[in-house]
Amino acid sequence: MRRSHPRARFIGLGLFFIGFGWTACESSSDPATSTGTPGTGGSLPGGGLGVGALCLEDGECRAGLVCDQGTCQPGHTLAEGDPCIISAECMEGLYCEVGFCSPGGEGQAGDECTSDADCASGFRCDLQGFKAICVPEGDGDLGASCNEPVDCFGGLTCVDGACAIPAPGVPPFGVPWAGVDCPDEPEGGPVKAYFHVPRSGDQGIDYFQLPFPNDVRLSGSSVDYGDFPTPGDAFVGFDPVQRYIDAVEQEATGWGVYQAVLFRFSGQLDSDSFQGDVHLVDLTLGQPQGLRWYYSVGGGKYICPNRVGITGAEGRIFEPGHTYAAYFTTGIKASDGSDVTRPDDLIALLSDTAPSDPALAPHYAKYAPLRQYLADQRVDPAAILTASVFTIGDPRAVFSQIQSVIDAAPAPSASQWTLCDSGVASPCPDTDGPRACEAADPAFHELHALVELPIFQEGNAPYLEPADGGALKTSGGAPVVDHTEQVCLSLTIPKGTMPAGGWPTVVFAHGTGGHFRSHVVSGVAAELAAGVADGQGTTVQAAVLGIDQVQHGPRRNGSTESPNDLFFNVQNPAAARGNPQQGAADQMALLRFVPTVGFDAASSPTGEAFMLSTDVAFWGHSQGATQGALATPYGNWAGVAFTGQGASLKDALVSKTSPVNISAIVPLVLQDWDGNGALVGGARHPVLQLIQHHIDGGDPVAYARLLALEPPAPLAPRHVFMPYGQQDTYTPSRVQRAYLYGAGLDQVGADPSVSMVEDLPGKIATAAPASGNLDVGGQPTTALFRQYAPSGDDDGHFVAFDVPSARGDVLRFLAGSLSGVVPQVGQ
Structure with a gap:
């Protein structure tokens, strides 16, 4: 140890x-x-x-x-x-x-x-x-x-x-x-493309002389990071890279869904010769894929010079269970225009007969899908300069079962229902300041309670160190409830005539630093209680429910560290992924809980009979949006609004500057910075591929297509709206783009708050109001985003709360989702 x-x-x-x-x-x-x-x-x-x-x-x-x-x-x-x-x-x-x-x-x-x-x-x-x-x-x-x-x-x-x-x-x-x-x-010699299968006794061979990732390093369904470079523990007190190697090798069943493919060459290349000679193919389907590539002459602390990286289209993941190939053809030239030498090990793996070399023989079958694809396409294997074949694991395998586990169990229950007013003590712990009950509002009743939620994370919260745990508990590949926990809840009920089927409800998941009353203090509860027009002739009044999200309030188990430090706990790989997964499980449990809430007049804390209906929509902000992106594809939500949403941890780690400057600390922790203090290679850095590999199961990028484009059977597609905040330093542009491209969202014409529209390739704007832009299995589905600009020095992360038109668009979309129409964005 x-x-x-x-x-x-x-x-x-x-x-x-x-x-x-x-x-x-x-x-x-x-x-x-x-x-x-x-x-x-x-x-x-x-x-x-x-x-x-x-x-x-x-x-x-x-x-x-x-x-x-x-x-x-x-x-x-x-x-x-x-x-x-x-x-x-x-x-x-x-x-x-x-x-x-x-x-x-x-x-x-x-x-x-x-x-x-x-x-x-x-x-x-x-x-x-x-x-x-x-x-x-x-x-x-x-x-x-x-x-x-x-x-x-x-x-x-x-x-x-x-x-x-x-x-x-x-x-x-x-x-x-x-x-x-x-x-x-x-x-002075010819430039070589590297493809070296590791052998015992290798000398002077760096890790990336075998393209990465590569099924040569896949044993059965277990990945082997082998001699992947690590910095040791002298600088920050522990080896951050080794922690992720250990975590991935312990449980990954294949390569990551959003990794870059890295190649090395012995000398400089002519990047102008790349056009038409760089390929990415889904070998399972036999289909070429969209790709992006980059080339760098220089090296870094982890990877040596003359490297090329290939990624899929922005926001588009590799399909779990599929086998892919990234390869270059021999049109690639050295910087002096000469041919690049093909590697002997790859030549042997692409030949018609299995190699006799004992180091290569076990891997010959792994390259059979590429050999077959080349044969089908009538491509001479001699035209392949270098290649990597890699099979994708399923990071959603465990988490995708959680909604079923929750639905099969008794619904969560709540206790100590209390009607708030001046001087009334909340049953929730730590109710100082904005967490405390306030004077009664003329538009709604505010109820506090403790809801008993299933906790799937095992270990000792707040899971600071690897020894504290933090991963989802499993048995036989299925998620298991570790224990239950009483969580603070605030429910606002409109004062007025309840619809016949009960109050439609919005589950509001706050961002990092918020609390179970964030929907109240932000004014969201009051607006939905007063009624919001759906833009299509109906005004909707709705209840709003909020809880303390993971690593907030009493859920920190006595820790006084900030929720930001605890939730985004990259020091502990298990918690880094387990925290957003547990937060998503909370939303799944609330979807099960909401329709069970009902009181007759005699038992009601308000003195009036009321109940919540089965019409439930979701609004998640920042951390809450991350959790919602994992949860909402698996439940029957009427509509989903994500504000401050993003995806792709590897992109966040090189661009996020608020609430703390993550993009500045990562180069130091990895001890690999360029002349500007930025991480060498940016989001294509080798270690970020490792971290992304582990975090996939807790990253919205792995779930984005499931919400509207490809809903899990038998669920229908979800309506989804995502405000795109310009000048967002919490969820920078590249991180927002990863989600909206991954989810296949279309663009509504920019809000009037925007003076300069950001160019998002392939996203042609539709005039507002817009709705039903997708037809998924014959069902019109709204799946849209819209650009907004913050005012003054405000951060674009909060446009849905600070820009009235953005706030109005979110509320109108939610109202339409709850009224049963195809919801619209804009007016």
């Missing part, structure tokens, strides 16, 4: 500063022997004594230090722009950045930071697992002994057990991993 590092706490997906061009300083002083005491007791050439050295007057100490009671101590005397060694030499409000005093921040202990610049004097930015926060700086001067950077004064890092000035290219958090050893490529 890998050791646990004391600094590794949890993934918060925080932010950090990557230091480039750090000024290197050398000291000829003799550091005093230290056992953790501050300072070195030595001196710097021409600079005076260091912290802790004996002194008689200030002039003996180096600039920025003063002689205090016989020893040199930080004096905070250096002005902005003055040379410095440690931050404590600089005046209050400044810190030592790249050897010079620079303006600092105001962050106190525990505040999230982007660099030392965000922290107040006396604090430094510390990387703790996947989170960066301000912590008190250490008292180790240059040369003092240390175990980690926080033992040192700000401005220094810990290198080989001693406080030191960061060398050029080294961030203040420590010395990063050097990366893989790349083979020396011969100069």
Whole structure:
């Protein structure tokens, strides 16, 4: 078992500063022997004594230090722009950045930071697992002994057990991993396409000399990541890559549905020669697929130079259970126009007779689908330059059974129903501030209760570390309820005449940082209680139900960490996928629960008889939308609205900057950044393919087509509407696009709030109002998105709440879904 590092706490997906061009300083002083005491007791050439050295007057100490009671101590005397060694030499409000005093921040202990610049004097930015926060700086001067950077004064890092000035290219958090050893490529010879099947005793062979993913690394239904490069645990206290390798190898039954296919070559290629010579084929169906490719001359820490990546069309997944081939034909040329050499191992696997080489023989059958496809298409195998055959696993296999498990069990029950009003105590724990009951609203009754929901995650919430669990509990490949949990519930009932069949209901799933009353405090409950016109002649009044989503309120099991850190817990692979899956299971259970809610006048908390109907729609925002994307394809929802929705974790990890800058921390955690501080290769980075492989079962991209285009039998397609927020830093454009393309949503003409329409290839806008744009099995289905722009400095993530026309479009769509018409978008 890998050791646990004391600094590794949890993934918060925080932010950090990557230091480039750090000024290197050398000291000829003799550091005093230290056992953790501050300072070195030595001196710097021409600079005076260091912290802790004996002194008689200030002039003996180096600039920025003063002689205090016989020893040199930080004096905070250096002005902005003055040379410095440690931050404590600089005046209050400044810190030592790249050897010079620079303006600092105001962050106190525990505040999230982007660099030392965000922290107040006396604090430094510390990387703790996947989170960066301000912590008190250490008292180790240059040369003092240390175990980690926080033992040192700000401005220094810990290198080989001693406080030191960061060398050029080294961030203040420590010395990063050097990366893989790349083979020396011969100069002047022909460029080779790599396809090397691993053999015992291989020397000078990097992992990606076999195209990835590849069924050569598939044993039965188990994947083998073998010698996939890992950075070790020295930098962040654990090996983030090895954790995902272990998780995938333990349970994956095939390759991922949204991975890039990576190839390597021994030299530079002529990218202009790629046209018509790059192919992606579904071998199971015998059909070519849409694709995107990229080529990079440079390498990174994980993959060596001259690499090509192939992905499917944006948002389009590889079909679970199908076998695919990505291949290049011999029209591809080297940069000098010469032919590229075909690899011997691939030639053997594509030949008419099985190879005698014992390293190749077991894999000959795996390439039979490609050989057959080439024969069917009358393509000479000699025309194939290099290729990869890979079979896709089914990340939905377990989760897709959860709705059936819930429907087969007794419906969830609720207890302690309480009618809210001023001074009324809610039965829910932690009901301070906006979570508390408020004065009665003239438009609706607000009821609080505790609903007993099935929990499929096993382990100890909030599942911080791998040892805490967090994955779905299974038995024989089927999901199993681990336990039940009482969850806070708020239900708003319109004050008025109830429809004959009961109140139609909207289940509202809040975003990260929200709570079970988010539909009330946002005004959504009041608007639906007052009545919303569906645009087709009917005004709909609706009940609204909300709960505390996963890792919110009491569901954190006593943790005081933020819901953002706990829900998006990438440090624990099981929880990273299990949290959204459990959140989706919650919505499935609520769909089962809603029609069971009903009271006669004598037992009703409102004093009036009421019940909820079987007409249930869904509105999920951000985290709630992610969960809803997994849940709603498997239930009979009247309509589904997703706000702040996205898909594809690998794209989010390189583009998301709010509520914390994930795109900045990932390069540091993986220790692989380019000259701009971005992750080398972006979303095509090898490690992101590994992480995406594991997370597929909890990623909306794997479920997008099931909602309207390809609903699971015997369900009908769902009506779905997704506002597309411009300038969204929580769910950036590429992440929103992954979902809307994956779901096959069509575009409605941009809202008047938009001054410049974003170009989305293939998405021709239909004039508003629009409805029934799809015909799925003879059923008109609304499956649309629309662009909105935020006002002023607002973030586009919240257009459905901040832009009145966007809010109106969502409410009108939900009203139409509940009234039984084909709902429209726009008016």
